Amino acid sequence: MAKxxxxxxxxxxxxxxxARLRRMDE
Structure with a gap:
């Protein structure tokens, strides 16, 4: 379960x- x-x-x-990195790239 934990795994x-x-x-x-x-x-x-x-x-x-x-998604955060992609947003920073733009």
């Missing part, structure tokens, strides 16, 4: 970080 939460959190965190 699944970590994976989901990592994916969500990576997506939000990528």
């Amino acid at each position: 699944k939460i970590l994976i989901i959190g990592g994916v969500a965190g990576g997506a939000s970080t990528a």
Whole structure:
């Protein structure tokens, strides 16, 4: 269970970080 939460959190965190970086690029 904990591993699944970590994976989901990592994916969500990576997506939000990528969106933030993309916004900074523009």
